[in-house]
Amino acid sequence: MLCIVAAMIGHTLLGLLEAGPSHGYDLKRAFDDRFGRSRPLAYGQVYATLSRLLKNGLVQVDGVEHGEGPERKRYAITAEGLTDVEQWLGRPEKPEPYLQSTLYTKVVIALLTGRGAADLLDTQRAEHLRLMRELTDRKTHGDLADQLICDHALFHLEADLRWLELTEARLDRLAAEVAG
Amino acid sequence: MTAPLLTASGLRKAYGPTTALDGADFRISAGEVVAVMGPSGSGKSTLLHCLAGIVPPDAGELRYRERDVAGMSDSERSALRRAEFGFVFQFGQLVPELSCLENVALPLRLNGLRRRAANEVARMWLDRLEVGEIADKQPGTVSGGQGQRVAVARALAPEPRVLFADEPTGALDSLNSERVMQLLVHAARETGSAVVLVTHDARVAAYSDREVVVRDGRTRDRLGWAA
Numbered sequence: 156m157l158c159i160v161a162a163m164i165g166h167t168l169l170g171l172l173e174a175g176p177s178h179g180y181d182l183k184r185a186f187d188d189r190f191g192r193s194r195p196l197a198y199g200q201v202y203a204t205l206s207r208l209l210k211n212g213l214v215q216v217d218g219v220e221h222g223e224g225p226e227r228k229r230y231a232i233t234a235e236g237l238t239d240v241e242q243w244l245g246r247p248e249k250p251e252p253y254l255q256s257t258l259y260t261k262v263v264i265a266l267l268t269g270r271g272a273a274d275l276l277d278t279q280r281a282e283h284l285r286l287m288r289e290l291t292d293r294k295t296h297g298d299l300a301d302q303l304i305c306d307h308a309l310f311h312l313e314a315d316l317r318w319l320e321l322t323e324a325r326l327d328r329l330a331a332e333v334a335g
Numbered sequence: 336m337t338a339p340l341l342t343a344s345g346l347r348k349a350y351g352p353t354t355a356l357d358g359a360d361f362r363i364s365a366g367e368v369v370a371v372m373g374p375s376g377s378g379k380s381t382l383l384h385c386l387a388g389i390v391p392p393d394a395g396e397l398r399y400r401e402r403d404v405a406g407m408s409d410s411e412r413s414a415l416r417r418a419e420f421g422f423v424f425q426f427g428q429l430v431p432e433l434s435c436l437e438n439v440a441l442p443l444r445l446n447g448l449r450r451r452a453a454n455e456v457a458r459m460w461l462d463r464l465e466v467g468e469i470a471d472k473q474p475g476t477v478s479g480g481q482g483q484r485v486a487v488a489r490a491l492a493p494e495p496r497v498l499f500a501d502e503p504t505g506a507l508d509s510l511n512s513e514r515v516m517q518l519l520v521h522a523a524r525e526t527g528s529a530v531v532l533v534t535h536d537a538r539v540a541a542y543s544d545r546e547v548v549v550r551d552g553r554t555r556d557r558l559g560w561a562a
Binding site (some may be wrong): 277280288290295309310312316317320324 | 542
């Protein structure tokens with residue numbers, strides 16, 4: 156999972172560099188403005204990613220500024236970097252199968268241990284709706300980027316809720332199967 | 336917490352051999368938006384119909400501002416609905432022969448407002464719901480989303496104390512649904528109307544302050560299942 160996140164950050168920084176050469180600091184700000192509202196990039200992540208991209212020939216140092224503080228490198232995307240972005244955008248993401256669901260496991264364990272799972276499902280439903288309210292409020296008062304980010308989360312939470320509802324309707328059958 | 340506007344406890348309602356409500360509780364305060372959720376056939380629409388005084392419960396207590404609604408006659412409940420409540424349904428149920436403006440003005444005229452004043456208020460509400468440009472069109476010639484905004488304007492124009500909305504976005508696509516909900520909740524909060532929102536759609540329910548779940552005719556809120 157960490158590798159996937161690191162690769163996505165790399166591709167994103169490359170994509171931002173397509174607009175023109177930039178310093179690490181400005182790249183971090185551009186990333187945070189567009190994608191990192193709830194989880195900004197750490198400086199260490201930015202520089203570690205840029206040095207990896209440099210090593211792989213996907214970016215090059217376009218210039219170095221010497222000032223009072225540490226020297227500032229300006230990075231530019233290379234032709235290989237452009238190809239890499241192009242390929243990344245054209246490649247579909249692997250759909251998440253969600254087959255190892257903690258919720259499903261909890262439901263089965265609750266039934267196996269004779270606790271009943273209806274309360275568990277109800278508590279989870281209330282928690283999902285609480286988060287959906289928060290996201291809806293953020294969406295209502297936010298800009299288009301906020302709306303799209305929140306919608307993505309809201310649709311996934313809604314899918315979870317549908318599963319909770321369906322599982323609730325099938326609890327008796329599941330309890331019989333688990334007991335058998 | 337402010338005193339509840341509308342309270343129900345132990346509501347029961349059967350249609351022939353079918354029990355629709357089997358001891359449902361409910362309360363809502365002024366300005367609150369409460370979502371009533373539950374699977375199809377769980378009794379949520381029946382709960383709304385009882386709360387709104389459209390059908391009388393067979394048993395249980397139902398009070399609106401300390402008045403006993405369960406004990407009212409049909410005409411008393413009808414007067415209460417007209418004076419205090421507003422309604423939005425899945426399909427706007429606008430009068431097809433009237434223009435959108437006349438549809439919104441209709442309940443105001445029924446409440447005794449003169450034509451010119453009613454039309455002015457209606458126009459203001461159409462603007463508020465961002466459909467001022469279709470004021471003179473007939474409902475059959477506007478889109479589903481526009482029609483539903485007209486229905487919301489008509490329901491809120493008399494500034495009801497309680498707005499009952501039964502799947503208000505059920506016939507709309509995601510974008511229209513979202514905008515109608517934003518406008519509905521915003522306008523209701525501005526007028527201080529409480530909203531009872533029946534929906535099976537979690538994204539619509541997320542516009543509420545809290546939810547009440549109906550299952551097999553019984554309700555559950557954060558306090559647990561009703562007795």
